[in-house]
Amino acid sequence: MLVKWSKKMSKIKLLVTTAFCLLSLTFLHAQPSTNTIQVSGKVVDEISGEPLEYATISFYSPRKQKIITGGITDQNGAFNIEVPKGLYDVTIEFISFKTITLPKRKLFADTTLPTVALRLDTESLEDVVIIAEKTTVDIRLDKKIYNVGKDLTVSGGTVSDVLDNVPSVSVDVEGNVALRGNDNVRILINGKPSGLVGLNSTEALRQLPAESIERVEVITSPSARYDAEGTAGILNIILRRSKLQGLNGAITINSGYPFQAGASGNINYRTGDFNFFTTSGYNYREVPGNSLTETRYFNIDPATGEDLPDSFLNETRDFDRIRKGFNTNIGVEWYVNETSSVTTSFLYRDSNNESNTTNIIVEPDSDGNILNRNTRFDPELEDDITKQYSLNYVKNFKKSGHKLTFDFQIENNIEEENSAITQDNTSAIELVNTIEDQDRILLQSDYVLPIGEQSQFELGYRGNFNTLATDYLVSNQVNGEVTVDTDVSNNLIYTEHVNAFYSQFGSKINAFSFLLGLRLEETRITIDQTTSGDYSKKNYLDFFPTINLSYELTEKQSLTLGYNRRLRRPRSRFINPFPSRSSITNVFQGNADLDPSYADAFDLGYLNRMGKVTLNTSLYYNHSTQIFTFISEDTGTTTVISNTDTSQTVVPVIRRTPINLASADRYGFEFTVTYNPNKKWRMNANFNAFQDNTRGTYEGVNFDNDNFSWFARFSNKITLPAKIDWQTSLFYRGPSETAQSKNEGILSTNMAFSKDLFKEKASVTFNVSDLFNSRKRSGTSTTDTFESYSEFQWRERSFNISFTYRFNQKKKRERPARDGNGEEEFEG
Template identity: 75%
Template structure:
């Protein structure tokens, strides 16, 4: 018995000794090599030599120290921190408690696409084919949306209706993470107003796209990159916001990586009340061309008040599996839902020449809209070596459905108008890209992309007269729009001394069918086009560089432009698409100059755009009439897009960044352009010359108690075309922010449109009428937001301009 107990005791002691030796403690400290300051939340990972997999890891404390239990063995150790170069320790024999000492990390001067960067200020990188704006702590958009972020990006402007323009041209291709996305949805304007601003890491402004990108978008491309981390462990940020007019929202980006699996999500919910208004005053010239009798003119005033409620939920979740050191598979699912209400009160009054009201009519349009988008995506990435030799494959399928319904009533009219629009869209994307480095300074690229889109629109107009419902077969219709675009491209880039170039060629074959089933109309268009791209760069010195770009672009009509179903919110003014609209083509040239002069940085461009078969919007008399008030008959005016022969757009822009002190930063952007349009339509000449400009000034200063104060002013100059003249528009945003809990949290208060002046005022003149109008999509708003970051250290970047001199990147990587 004693012998057995002794044996068990020996076994227990041996087992205990083995257990105690199986885990060893690895300690050390991580600092900034340049400043010797400790780096909190630096990540230390231990990878097995045999299996080449991450076994465990940990993060540093506030003082930079780490203390991590590790199973005894031989490991490759990696130490990394946001925007710093990774330090690797190979084949470390860890069989006992070990102190690795103090490890210094140096700042990485290249952009880090794979980590979360919470920047103190927005920085810019210049590439051969694009400018990259890393979205920093932009106070005026805190608690806002992607639309608000874009409105602060140089070269970009967002009008009062939320339409995005690049250098004054509204034909902009918007991508999410380099691809078309359900986050943009059927209506890109509304979708961009739902995605929270805090989910964006950077915006790529691509005014001279390389052949890798779709040729769609004559103005260029805006590529929105969402935040995503690949660091070990859990990290992320949550933002809560509220404001007036009433808004409540919560959003977050969370990332969790353990070993070879990386889970990520960007999600948000918001409730917003968005009041707006519009006013139009129209004078109809009642001249009878047959009898040559000039009758008294008719005057009509139309005032609309919009009471909107926007409720939106969006989530993008994904899982990335690192198969081995060289390849990974990522699967993701996107869900976006919006439940919108818009109550439009439309008061039409008829004054006489002295302003006395002869009659009035109130039209009420309560519209309910439900919008749901689901998107499934899978990506495969294979890196053959560390030189950039790689192959990627993407497959994406998207289903969207938008259901709008209205029950329109009019004063003193018993009949109720019932309008329902149902849109269903199915979209498939297939893409593959292959990149082959040739030597150390050259690169060859080859790829394919297929976009397959089908949009089914049902438009139903009914009238309810005392419970008897009848369908208007003249207005009701069903349209099926199909677009298939197959594209192949190749490009080659190289660098010789101070000179860099990127040459590409893209072939796109388009097949469009428009099936108007109710009327039996069928239209099919097939065309194949070649789109060359040339991007050149020359480094004059370490601080100065030149870039020159040329590319051919196409603008295909989107669904709203070709949808022949008229809007019904107004009895006298409608919008109607044109199913005969043809694509427009552009040749675009861009010459850029960059100069970094100490605390001042200048980034400027001269550009020219020659377009044919351009889209333009005209207002015309439909020939139909509407009865208002006490029986007054007035014409119905239609706004519709048409093709004109050509336009020449040329302009100049510059962005100045100046930092007088560490606590004061000024950023200014100016863009001036001339647009000359030529063309006739239905015997009427629409030639027009328009000079316009816009400017943006952003001033940020740190006040006592470390309170940040930021003011952004934007002014869009007057512009005109053959029919419409628009006045200039001024908008000012103001914000204050204070960091809390050792910079783990921020509290921000901002005022959007401080002077309530963001209104479009215009005058449209034709042979039969003149209209003076004013439109305000959103009134002044106040927002209070609170952001809390966990395992995400806000990076206060050094006093430096993060500009890449141009020519260091050839692949135009999304």
């Protein structure tokens, strides 16, 4: 393990060394020259007169339309940039504001440009923007954009931690992501499927450092440009990447308890027509967890049908996990000419995980006396390597917004798991080897055509081609002799080809905006179980309409209405027929015969900005058919948990598996409130309540169920004396139930403190995740043959301290923003 650690740290050292070499070169290059001058000035908001920090100033050669140099404004909106003497077009840009160009400026001596006043670009039609809310949220016709950089509680954490703090999103104790309580969420990176998500999105999201994220787009009513996959909607994670001139970036190191250590950085270097960028990170985490299952079996004499005394079985599991991961995304953007650019990047992710699971199975009698005890040890080693190459081409035409894009992406992901399971009272060792090899190809092209000043037409194609081969081998080693268990060993090849075409049209007529689209998806799926000889093929062609409407009641209030049709294809784990082996009494097994589920979703939203308070609410309804649900059933088989010279204990094996049911109706209400009493204090609350009505029968068993559940999140951030930021976040998930189970509520609390250093060039943050160690899932499952109570805690309470250093990249400060009455709101 020390050798592997050394190799990983060598990669980090190489990355850091490269960064500082580039920094040194840039410094040397920037020394004063007789051929350069100083150009200074100031950029402000035209209405409020407030300075605009991070406005970008670019100097272009008028003849070649080639960028020569540039810079950004400081917190006072001022800039002072060293420029070679010459004739320039000077461009001033700031997000959500109209760009201003000062043409043909003769700059041959030190010059102070006149103050530049930028105006809000309220008529921008990219994504048909309806409101640019100056808090941490941008509300658009088909999405909500959450800027996550100011969340202290995720510093030094992972993407999974980030998502668990985004309104409308929840992450359960096993790491499964849900949107408004629905776990069928499509996760994209920079708008496309990505190797950063990998074969197991849960594990992959726990490997990617939080500092690599710029923002998260929550798309509850996706437009036709997006894949129809995901009945709950889409989470689009946007990674950090700068286009500023010169070298800039940030490096973060962190450590914590249970022991964890990591380093990550985003570095960008732009010179002339080229922009080089990388986001890389390494982390080592020890993640202890535990679970408990207490089962009571209702025994019946098979011959007479009479009731027999109940039997009991208690199982505890302790998980000692080590998660090690290195990931890097390296790329270059080439500005071919003033209208075209090509971006190419290579992604590499290497995750090496160790999981040592100790199962203790105890058989008590009705009085609690222990009849038998058995220990099962499952040491598992996992190696997951992802390689992905991406190519993007953008062609901009003369009219603003008129463009053509093309994307190509090819990816390979290999995940191998090996374990050697031992058990008391037996010399046999169960060897389990699983290899998953996935190849994915993405082809995509989009064409956007503005029509007039208020309308936009879009046309596109996307092809996803995916092949996943799973080789599952179970062997038994007795006295050194290995025998393959042919009853469970198998090889499965899953192929999924999806070709999609879409078109959409959007426009704004005074206060009314709309975006109408239609998507056609043709899906071809084959499932080939080569060992057993089972083969199935499914083809389906579907239309997916989308409608998004908006009406601005006033400058501060708006209504939105969205409809879209979505589908849910079964993931590889859902269709994999190989049973899990970590427990001999409770197994998970996929269902290769699962069909896709379809959903019609409606969403009615209301936004109101009332001075220092921002209210965002939604009513939503979702009707699904052929839904997936998980059931627990007695397999009809038994297993030996204790075997001695005088006795043998045999218990039933319980299986959890997904099935298709007839239909489900889901409707709910959510609201998010942001309150900024002053510049140093920010509060945010999110509440989501929903009702699920499920109807369906499977193998003669009725699974009708009505369930009401809810979750709430509250975050409070305040600046203490000495400019120390303190943030506390609370999350509560209400109780829920299905036809077979009842789950109790879960409360978790995170806390963090942060302090800026070295004139805001650096920050140090200390946070505690799950402060009261209460993030546990607990519930009871009941069938005709057994009743089972279970608890599960994936990760125990953890402490983390992180240090971030920024070079040529300032911290994003809170900036006053103008509301409808000219009063000020503040970003949190």
